[in-house]
Amino acid sequence: MAKPTPPSPLSSPHAIVCKFGGTSIGTAARMLQVADIVQTAISNGGPVVVVLSAMSSNIKAEGTTSRLLEAADDVMNPESTRYLDIVDGICASHLRAVDEALPVEAVEERARVGKEVRDECDRLKGFLSAAQVINEMSPRSRDNVIGTGEKLSALVFTSVLRSRSLNPTYVNLEKLIQKQFDAGTIDQSFYDYLSSRLSTLIGPLLPHSVPVVTGYLGPVPGSLLTTIGRGYTDLTAALIAVGTGADELQIWKEVDGIFTADPRKVPLARMVPFITPEEAAELTYYGSEVIHPFTMEQVIRAAIPIRIKNAFRPEGAGTVIVPEGWQPPQHAEVLETLTPKGTRIPKPGHAQQQHPPTPAAEEEGDDDTPRPTAVTIKDHITVLNVHSNRKSVSHGFFAHIFLSLDRHGIVVDLISTSEVHVSMALSPNVNEGNLEKALVELRKYGTVDVIRNMSILSLVGKKLRNMVGSAGLMFATLGRHGVNIEMISQGASEINISCVIEEEKASEALVAVHDELIVGIMPL
Numbered sequence: 001m002a003k004p005t006p007p008s009p010l011s012s013p014h015a016i017v018c019k020f021g022g023t024s025i026g027t028a029a030r031m032l033q034v035a036d037i038v039q040t041a042i043s044n045g046g047p048v049v050v051v052l053s054a055m056s057s058n059i060k061a062e063g064t065t066s067r068l069l070e071a072a073d074d075v076m077n078p079e080s081t082r083y084l085d086i087v088d089g090i091c092a093s094h095l096r097a098v099d100e101a102l103p104v105e106a107v108e109e110r111a112r113v114g115k116e117v118r119d120e121c122d123r124l125k126g127f128l129s130a131a132q133v134i135n136e137m138s139p140r141s142r143d144n145v146i147g148t149g150e151k152l153s154a155l156v157f158t159s160v161l162r163s164r165s166l167n168p169t170y171v172n173l174e175k176l177i178q179k180q181f182d183a184g185t186i187d188q189s190f191y192d193y194l195s196s197r198l199s200t201l202i203g204p205l206l207p208h209s210v211p212v213v214t215g216y217l218g219p220v221p222g223s224l225l226t227t228i229g230r231g232y233t234d235l236t237a238a239l240i241a242v243g244t245g246a247d248e249l250q251i252w253k254e255v256d257g258i259f260t261a262d263p264r265k266v267p268l269a270r271m272v273p274f275i276t277p278e279e280a281a282e283l284t285y286y287g288s289e290v291i292h293p294f295t296m297e298q299v300i301r302a303a304i305p306i307r308i309k310n311a312f313r314p315e316g317a318g319t320v321i322v323p324e325g326w327q328p329p330q331h332a333e334v335l336e337t338l339t340p341k342g343t344r345i346p347k348p349g350h351a352q353q354q355h356p357p358t359p360a361a362e363e364e365g366d367d368d369t370p371r372p373t374a375v376t377i378k379d380h381i382t383v384l385n386v387h388s389n390r391k392s393v394s395h396g397f398f399a400h401i402f403l404s405l406d407r408h409g410i411v412v413d414l415i416s417t418s419e420v421h422v423s424m425a426l427s428p429n430v431n432e433g434n435l436e437k438a439l440v441e442l443r444k445y446g447t448v449d450v451i452r453n454m455s456i457l458s459l460v461g462k463k464l465r466n467m468v469g470s471a472g473l474m475f476a477t478l479g480r481h482g483v484n485i486e487m488i489s490q491g492a493s494e495i496n497i498s499c500v501i502e503e504e505k506a507s508e509a510l511v512a513v514h515d516e517l518i519v520g521i522m523p524l
């Protein structure tokens, strides 16, 4: 297949685009830490573009975006005024951040941003009250409500940078999309349009100013939540990186990088210094969603590396997702200074170095056993097994099944087939009502078993292509741990072997496969 041609950089090369998640800027103290990170990046050569999510606590359901969604739902109750309390609470938490993050002597700045925050919240209350009167909250209106979260955090953070004389410019993207797009036919041209608009808006601010951009990019065709989904600010940052021809996209999170398995569940999990976009995409789709799944494709098309870093431990090297054919930028100093020692991003002039760069362990040859890169688990999976009723349907069996699922918006994560049988693992959070309707249709074509509370276990790695017997090792490991395998899928992607197992055995299976196949601990 021909490689996609990356769009040419549109403006201001050398920029580093830094996106900070909601938890990273969730309190005044955290905002100040993030301001330190930005200040260091600027003094290392910049220019820097900052992209922000909405302020959030450690629990996403309690963060600003989730509270705004609650407020949007509440207006559909004509008797309720709870939405006003929610907005007042959001206003109070942002004013508290202003109070604690800005120096006491910055009197004018404190007054200015305090007013901006209050005005934004008043505007939202007016909008919500009007929606309650007409008893309508359209997807576009909901997008509008959500966007307040990113506007507020960006206003406060701009003020923090201004109090440090870093010459920030607040950039509100709520009017970014100025063309009509059909929600049903969103394709790459939509994302190219967005990056070109972002280039026009942000490019001219560089290098003299630090744009502080709302990760919210305006009402999206369909809706932000259905077309892109939660975590959309990663995508905004990616499109800004493409639009400004940035040298690097940095996604700052609360985890050191991508690990060989979820570090919360696997004690021996290690950080992976470099990973290919294909591996990162497989991990993202199969349960290790460290970055929004749409992010990768946009940035990789433009051959921009993505670095995942921990906002609470900025000194760590992070994980770099290295695009195929990536060439180091012409200017040495920015990447060199931002690249922590030991990560081996090649410098200009080192033409003989490998592209993409390889992790230190591989180069030094301290372990030459080829191993998978990572293992991941996706929980809350439902499996459908359909056995064809050959008497009534002898052809078009698969087509009928997938058309029925498509009609009811049911997303399939894995498939395994024989001529008369198809097994499908359905994405988590399947809508039960839609599933019931789909089942009525599917039963016309054969008998259907529904198995709930399952998990997908996926072993991912570019080296799986050349690792003879890795599937055998994985299944032998699962067998030793008494894990039943409901369904196997291998071959659709050369770098992923997946199987469906019972959810109650998933954690044990994850640790076992990780420790035996990735760390290389042999069973007794």
Ligand SMILES: Nc1ncnc2c1ncn2[C@@H]1O[C@H](COP(=O)(O)OP(=O)(O)O)[C@@H](O)[C@H]1O
Pocket: 021, 023, 253, 254, 255, 257, 258, 259, 260, 261, 262, 263, 264, 283, 287, 288, 289, 290, 374, 376
């Ligand atoms: N392979 C993996 N590597 C790193 N983190 C992973 C992996 N699989 C799952 N995770 C989880 O993904 C989460 C991502 O980090 P975090 O910044 O906390 O996310 P969020 O954006 O949801 O707040 C972490 O909590 C981590 O435990």
Ligand SMILES: N[C@@H](CC(=O)OP(=O)(O)O)C(=O)O
Pocket: 020, 021, 022, 023, 053, 054, 056, 060, 063, 065, 066, 149, 215, 229, 230, 231, 232, 233, 234
């Ligand atoms: N604030 C939005 C968008 C986002 O990107 O969030 P985060 O970067 O904090 O995951 C959300 O909560 O979904």
